[in-house]
Every structure is written in C-alpha cells, then in structure tokens.
Amino acid sequence: MNNFEFKNPTKILFGEGQIENLSKEIPKNSKILMLYGGGSIKKNGIYDQVKEALSNYEVVEFGGIPANPEYSVLMKALKLIKNENIDCLLAVGGGSVIDGTKFLSAAALYKGDSPWNLLTDNKPITEGMPFATVLTLPATGSEMNSGAVITREETKEKLAMGGPGLFPVFSILDPQVIRSIPQRQLANGITDAFTHVLEQYMTYPTGALLQDRFAESILQTLVEVAPAILKDPADYNAASNFMWSCTMALNGLIQQGVPGDWAVHAMGHELTALYGIDHARTLAIVGPNHYRYNFESKKVKLAQYAERIWNIVEGTVEEKANIGIEKTEEFFHSLGINTKLSEYTDEYSETGSIVSKRFTDRGWTGLGEHKTLTPSDAEKIIEMSY
Amino acid sequence: MNNFEFKNPTKILFGEGQIENLSKEIPKNSKILMLYGGGSIKKNGIYDQVKEALSNYEVVEFGGIPANPEYSVLMKALKLIKNENIDCLLAVGGGSVIDGTKFLSAAALYKGDSPWNLLTDNKPITEGMPFATVLTLPATGSEMNSGAVITREETKEKLAMGGPGLFPVFSILDPQVIRSIPQRQLANGITDAFTHVLEQYMTYPTGALLQDRFAESILQTLVEVAPAILKDPADYNAASNFMWSCTMALNGLIQQGVPGDWAVHAMGHELTALYGIDHARTLAIVGPNHYRYNFESKKVKLAQYAERIWNIVEGTVEEKANIGIEKTEEFFHSLGINTKLSEYTDEYSETGSIVSKRFTDRGWTGLGEHKTLTPSDAEKIIEMSY
Numbered sequence: 001m002n003n004f005e006f007k008n009p010t011k012i013l014f015g016e017g018q019i020e021n022l023s024k025e026i027p028k029n030s031k032i033l034m035l036y037g038g039g040s041i042k043k044n045g046i047y048d049q050v051k052e053a054l055s056n057y058e059v060v061e062f063g064g065i066p067a068n069p070e071y072s073v074l075m076k077a078l079k080l081i082k083n084e085n086i087d088c089l090l091a092v093g094g095g096s097v098i099d100g101t102k103f104l105s106a107a108a109l110y111k112g113d114s115p116w117n118l119l120t121d122n123k124p125i126t127e128g129m130p131f132a133t134v135l136t137l138p139a140t141g142s143e144m145n146s147g148a149v150i151t152r153e154e155t156k157e158k159l160a161m162g163g164p165g166l167f168p169v170f171s172i173l174d175p176q177v178i179r180s181i182p183q184r185q186l187a188n189g190i191t192d193a194f195t196h197v198l199e200q201y202m203t204y205p206t207g208a209l210l211q212d213r214f215a216e217s218i219l220q221t222l223v224e225v226a227p228a229i230l231k232d233p234a235d236y237n238a239a240s241n242f243m244w245s246c247t248m249a250l251n252g253l254i255q256q257g258v259p260g261d262w263a264v265h266a267m268g269h270e271l272t273a274l275y276g277i278d279h280a281r282t283l284a285i286v287g288p289n290h291y292r293y294n295f296e297s298k299k300v301k302l303a304q305y306a307e308r309i310w311n312i313v314e315g316t317v318e319e320k321a322n323i324g325i326e327k328t329e330e331f332f333h334s335l336g337i338n339t340k341l342s343e344y345t346d347e348y349s350e351t352g353s354i355v356s357k358r359f360t361d362r363g364w365t366g367l368g369e370h371k372t373l374t375p376s377d378a379e380k381i382i383e384m385s386y
Numbered sequence: 387m388n389n390f391e392f393k394n395p396t397k398i399l400f401g402e403g404q405i406e407n408l409s410k411e412i413p414k415n416s417k418i419l420m421l422y423g424g425g426s427i428k429k430n431g432i433y434d435q436v437k438e439a440l441s442n443y444e445v446v447e448f449g450g451i452p453a454n455p456e457y458s459v460l461m462k463a464l465k466l467i468k469n470e471n472i473d474c475l476l477a478v479g480g481g482s483v484i485d486g487t488k489f490l491s492a493a494a495l496y497k498g499d500s501p502w503n504l505l506t507d508n509k510p511i512t513e514g515m516p517f518a519t520v521l522t523l524p525a526t527g528s529e530m531n532s533g534a535v536i537t538r539e540e541t542k543e544k545l546a547m548g549g550p551g552l553f554p555v556f557s558i559l560d561p562q563v564i565r566s567i568p569q570r571q572l573a574n575g576i577t578d579a580f581t582h583v584l585e586q587y588m589t590y591p592t593g594a595l596l597q598d599r600f601a602e603s604i605l606q607t608l609v610e611v612a613p614a615i616l617k618d619p620a621d622y623n624a625a626s627n628f629m630w631s632c633t634m635a636l637n638g639l640i641q642q643g644v645p646g647d648w649a650v651h652a653m654g655h656e657l658t659a660l661y662g663i664d665h666a667r668t669l670a671i672v673g674p675n676h677y678r679y680n681f682e683s684k685k686v687k688l689a690q691y692a693e694r695i696w697n698i699v700e701g702t703v704e705e706k707a708n709i710g711i712e713k714t715e716e717f718f719h720s721l722g723i724n725t726k727l728s729e730y731t732d733e734y735s736e737t738g739s740i741v742s743k744r745f746t747d748r749g750w751t752g753l754g755e756h757k758t759l760t761p762s763d764a765e766k767i768i769e770m771s772y
Contacts (some may be wrong), residue, residue, distance in 0.1 A: 001400075001401070001561075001623060001626040001627065001630070002401065003400060003401025003402065003403070003404065004398070004400050004401060005397065005398065005399050005400070006397070006398045006400070007395065007396070007397035007398065007556075008394070008395075009393065009394075009395040010393070011391065011392070011393035012390075012391065012392045012393070012642075013391050014387075014389060014390050014391070014392070014642070014643065015387070015388065015389025015390060015643075016389065017389070018389065170393075207623040207626075207627070208627070209607045209610060209611065209627045210603060210604065210607045210627055210630050210631050210634065211630075213599075213602075213603030213606060213607060214600060214603050216599075216603075217596060217599030217600050217602075217603055218596065220599060221595045221596045221599060224595060225595065237387060237593040240387040240593075240643070241387065241593070241594070241595045241596055244387070244596050244597075244643070245596050248596065253639075256398075256400070257400065257401075257626070257630070
C-alpha cells in the first residue's frame with residue numbers, strides 16, 4: 001500500500017425529503033447564487049422544492065449551464081457573482097453544473113489575470129467561495145470531491161482543476177430525483193461511475209486489500225442495481241444504492257494508497273471535445289480497448305476483477321482477464337451504450353492521430369498508472385476503438 | 387436504505403514516515419499537550435520520533451493514561467491544560483489515550499459544573515480544543531471518529547460521549563508502529579475492529595447493498611491479514627491493511643443508512659467495568675451469544691455473513707446462520723481470544739443479574755437495533771456467556 005493523505009470534509013445529507021433541510025445548512029443572511037442547467041429541474045419539481053426551502057434567503061439565479069460546462073457561459077455567471085455581491089453558491093444539477101460551480105467558486109476569489117489560468121496552471125486550488133450542491137443526476141461524484149472539468153468551445157479544450165479548497169460544504173442527495181431522469185442519462189451515470197472505479201482499480205496489484213474490496217463493492221452494487229434502475233427509476237431502494245455508489249466511486253476513498261490510471265478519461269475527454277459525445281460514452285468506447293492494449297501490465301487485476309465481479313473462476317489469468325474485458329463491454333451494451341466510435345460519428349478515420357497530436361502539443365508524454373502511455377499509444381488505442 | 391447525514395473532516399496521514407509531518411499540520415506557536423499511556427512509546431521509538439518532529443514547539447507532556455481511560459487521571463491532565471495555557475492536544479497512543487484526549491478536548495472548553503456531566507448529559511459535543519493523534523495501536527477507530535468512552539473507577543462506570551466537535555483535526559497512521567505491539571494487543575485490535583463492523587452489520591436487511599459490501603470488505607480483510615499480523619507484526623503490507631481496516635471499521639462510513647446494534651458493546655463495557663477484562667475480549671465473550679439469543683431477527687444477515695465471509699454456500703438460512711456464529715467464535719479462538727466469561731474470572735455466577743440491574747438503574751429499557759433488548763435479555767445473554 002502506498003502512503004497517502006486523505007481528507008474529505010463534505011457533509012452529505014442523504015435520503016428522501018432532505019432538500020427541505022437546505023436552510024438548516026446555509027448561514028442566515030447569505031446571498032445565494034443558484035446555478036442550474038437546461039431547466040429540467042423546472043419540470044421535475046426540484047426547482048420548486050429548492051426555492052421553497054430557500055424562501056428566507058436572497059436568491060439570484062443562473063440557469064443554462066450546458067453539459068460539459070462551457071467557460072464562456074461560466075464567465076457570465078462570474079460577472080453576476082461580482083455584480084450582485086454573492087457570497088454563497090448553490091449548484092442544483094449533475095456533474096456539469098457542480099463542476100461549473102466549482103470553477104466559479106475558485107474564480108470568484110481568483111486574483112490573477114484570466115480565470116482560465118485556473119485550468120492551465122496545474123496548481124491545487126486552496127480557496128474558493130463556499131458552495132453546496134443539490135445533486136439531480138448521480139454519475140460524476142463531483143458532489144463529494146474537489147475536482148472539476150471545464151470545457152472551452154473556442155479552443156476545443158476540456159481541462160481539469162481541483163484542490164482542497166473545492167470541496168462542497170455540503171451536498172444533498174435525494175434518490176427521488178432519479179425518478180425523472182431519462183434512460184440515456186441513467187445509463188451514462190452507471191457507466192461513468194463504473195469507469196471511475198475502474199480507473200482507480202484496474203492497474204496492478206499493490207497489496208491494498210481493503211481498497212480493492214471497496215472498489216469491487218461499488219462495481220458489484222452498480223452491476224446489481226443497473227437493471228432495476230433502468231426498468232424503474234422510481235425504485236427507491238435501487239436508486240439510493242445507485243446514488244450512493246456514484247458518490248463513493250469518486251470521493252477519494254478508493255483512490256487512497258493505490259495507483260490511478262485515468263488515461264481512459266484523458267482519451268475520452270478528447271472525444272467529447274472533438275465530437276460532443278456524452279462523457280460516459282467516451283469512456284465506454286475507450287476503456288475496454290485501453291485494457292486490451294495494456295493487457296500485460298493489467299492482466300492480474302483484470303483476472304481478479306473477472307473473478308470477483310463476474311464470477312469467472314475457471315481458466316488461466318489471461319483467460320479470466322480477457323473474459324473480464326468482454327464482460328465489461330457486455331455490461332455497457334446491456335445499458336444501451338455503444339462502444340465503438342464509429343457508432344457516434346462518421347468522421348472518425350483520423351481521430352487517433354488528432355488525439356495523439358493534441359496530447360503531444362500539450363506536452364503530455366506519459367499517461368496511465370506507470371506514466372508510460374505515450375501519445376502514440378493513445379493513437380493506437382483510439383484506432384482500436386473505431 | 388435509511389436517511390442519513392454524514393461528515394467526517396479528519397485528515398488522515400497514512401504510511402511509513404508520516405510522523406515527521408507533524409509540524410506541517412500543527413499551527414506554528416501552538417502550545418501542545420502531548421498525551422500518552424504507560425510509556426511503551428518510550429521503548430519502541432515513537433516518543434523520540436514525535437518529540438523530534440515537534441522540536442520547534444513548546445510541548446508539555448502528560449503520560450500514564452491507563453487502558454479504559456480513567457476520569458480521575460484525566461482530571462489531572464485537565465488541570466495541566468488550564469495551568470499551562472495549552473491550546474492544542476496531541477494523543478500519542480491507542481484508543482484509550484485518544485478517547486481520554488477527546489474527553490479533555492471537550493472538558494477544556496466546558497463551562498458547566500463538573501466535566502463528568504459531559505458523559506451523563508447525553509448531549510452531542512459541538513466544540514472542543516483542537517486535537518490530533520498519532521495512532522500506536524490499531525483497534526478502536528477513535529483516530530477518525532468523534533466518540534469516546536471514559537471509565538470512572540470510583541463508581542465502576544464506563545460511559546460514552548461524542549459529537550461533531552470531537553473529530554481529530556488530523557491523525558497519523560504509520561503501520562510501522564505495529565512491529566512492537568504485543569500479540570495480546572494485536573489480537574484485541576483485530577477482535578475489536580471485527581466486532582465494530584458486526585455491530586453495524588449484523589442486524590436485519592435494509593437493502594443497503596453498498597454498506598453491506600463495505601462492511602464485508604473490512605471483515606474479509608481482517609480475516610485475511612490476521613494470521614500474517616500475528617505471525618509477523620513487521621509485515622508492512624499486512625500491517626497497513628490491518629491499520630486501515632480498523633479505522634474504516636468505525637469512522638462512520640459503514641453505519642450510514644443502516645441500523646446499528648451496539649448491545650454487544652453495552653454489555654461488554656459492563657464486564658470491563660466489573661472485572662477489568664480487556665475491552666475486545668468482552669466483545670468476544672458476549673457477541674456470539676448475543677447472535678444466538680437474537681437468532682430469529684438476525685438470521686438473514688447471519689446467513690449472508692456466513693456466505694460472503696466464510697464461503698458457506700450450502701444449507702438453509704438457519705444452517706448457514708448457525709455456522710456463521712460458530713465461525714466467528716472459531717476466528718476469535720484462532721487469535722488466542724477466549725470466549726467464555728469463566729475463563730477470565732471466577733466471580734461470574736451473578737454477573738448476568740448484576741449487569742441487568744445496572745442497566746435498569748441507568749434507565750435503559752431497550753438496546754439493540756430494534757431497541758427491544760431488555761435488561762432481562764442482557765442477563766440471559768451474559769448467562770449464556772459464562
């Protein structure tokens with residue numbers, strides 16, 4: 001097990017009816033900017049619940065944060081924060097709204113020239129304006145971590161930021177919100193959380209027995225509840241296990257003391273930036289082929305995964321490992337997720353070299369848990385994914 | 387899954403060599419009271435490591451906190467805190483030293499008449515003097531939770547306190563400390579952590595799939611590493627998994643959204659208060675018989691436990707559940723832990739009625755996950771444990 005430092009101060013309020021506790025958590029006299037996305041919260045009743053819970057506060061609203069939160073849109077919200085003397089941010093949405101809110105939390109206190117530097121500086125963010133979240137779409141884990149990914153259409157970039165100053169003060173997780181989520185987004189959420197776990201688990205054995213089992217616990221639970229969630233998103237018990245699994249998949253816990261891969265995300269982000277493919281689907285496109293390409297270094301963990309998640313107890317390490325990859329792909333297919341790039345775009349024939357060049361231009365020489373995956377390797381993995 | 391609120395702000399610094407990072411975490415100019423137990427830290431080198439890491443601070447020392455931290459001893463430390471204008475506490479020890487430090491953290495800021503009221507008031511502690519820990523004995527999880535148990539010899543009482551103000555600011559977990567722990571205490575630590583998980587898991591099914599699996603992950607890991615730990619406490623990898631498992635067993639995570647039992651602890655505490663039996667050993671005495679006595683309401687979880695921890699896949703629910711109890715007892719025996727009260731004291735013949743009377747006198751009418759276990763039930767369980 002590797003040395004680690006772990007701290008996660010976010011308070012979680014989990015369960016039905018927790019939205020009404022918003023006013024217990026937000027200091028009196030706060031001036032709140034409520035941020036949300038395309039307006040689905042106005043149809044499913046969450047907007048009304050939040051507004052009612054905040055009836056004793058001064059609340060300014062900023063809607064329209066798109067999936068893959070866009071820098072130019074967020075810059076408008078930043079202007080509002082400054083003009084209205086906002087002192088507290090409340091994200092009501094999924095990972096995109098929460099990530100956008102994290103950027104705003106940091107940008108609101110940023111003293112430098114351009115807030116874009118927060119994404120290019122590669123420095124941990126140590127302070128931000130206090131913010132909280134009401135999660136409406138389980139998937140990214142952003143509600144209980146300190147990371148964010150921001151997109152800039154102008155330059156076709158999608159970059160990450162984070163640091164100890166960017167944990168939500170609290171997050172409200174009411175599994176009832178899942179009732180009104182479209183199938184497509186539910187499938188994305190399951191795929192996203194599943195891949196988050198794999199990025200922290202599918203590396204090489206380091207003797208971190210407990211972390212491995214925690215990771216496997218999340219994978220097993222996602223596999224168990226996925227059919228129930230897709231069949232009936234109003235199944236409260238399935239929804240609550242799904243929601244808590246997504247949070248636990250990326251709140252830092254299972255990453256402690258073990259290597260992380262994250263090359264699947266790095267490649268996936270490029271596919272979203274280039275073609276606008278849903279984030280989760282890019283992970284399903286790249287992930288299995290990443291494991292095929294890096295088979296030798298990952299086969300021991302792949303075999304353990306095949307055994308513990310898919311009950312593949314017969315065969316050699318290599319045989320089990322291969323079945324593990326196939327089962328992963330089958331699982332994504334069972335959710336209605338396509339796993340070939342050509343199923344999403346006709347303009348794929350140069351994608352491998354385009355991504356390779358973008359990695360090289362950004363100075364990225366080695367990704368993955370060994371920091372040895374080169375832009376040329378990424379090119380081949382993406383070509384395997386056409 | 388039940389609704390829950392969860393927040394755990396303690397920072398963990400885990401791994402070899404982390405003690406030297408003490409000075410990175412404690413604010414400059416702090417006046418520190420360093421608290422420890424019987425002095426084993428002076429023999430195993432931890433005292434020297436801590437003193438060296440704190441060489442730039444003003445440090446006052448208070449040693450001699452006994453196992454089952456004793457109120458009258460702690461009152462002397464409290465006087466020192468006030469006389470020396472201490473503003474920061476550092477526990478260097480196991481659960482007893484840390485629990486004692488938590489009491490002192492609360493008592494240092496307490497405005498009422500007698501600090502003993504902190505234990506009898508049953509009010510959550512919301513503020514305390516900042517404190518940190520260097521864990522020397524993995525077992526209780528006190529290094530990452532906000533609870534403490536204090537003993538008062540004068541009245542033969544052992545009572546609990548806790549609240550959001552009593553989380554350590556940070557805790558240092560260096561698995562190398564395990565090298566010098568005597569076998570008896572290692573066996574106690576494994577038993578204690580194992581029972582902590584059972585108290586939060588061995589109740590009735592609530593559909594909390596992920597929490598169940600996390601609990602099982604800890605149990606599986608403790609079972610896996612126990613022989614290696616006892617054979618060679620210097621096995622760093624086994625030690626690190628043991629240490630992290632003990633912390634995760636009682637840092638609040640696996641308790642979220644599920645019922646807790648904790649009657650085993652309530653009964654065990656009395657056996658320690660009456661006969662001075664090691665805390666962990668009282669749990670091993672009472673636990674299996676508690677499960678036998680409450681078999682009907684716990685058999686479904688007992689069977690799940692038998693299946694997932696002990697690979698008992700054949701048989702009825704009742705058969706598997708019974709084997710699960712037997713396996714638990716065998717596990718304790720494999721650690722060298724006796725599971726009958728008569729193996730610890732000759733004066734056991736009235737223990738059941740004594741404990742029952744003490745529960746009644748304290749006004750406790752119902753323990754366990756259903757709050758239906760009466761003092762008379764406790765009497766029978768303890769009689770089964772003779």
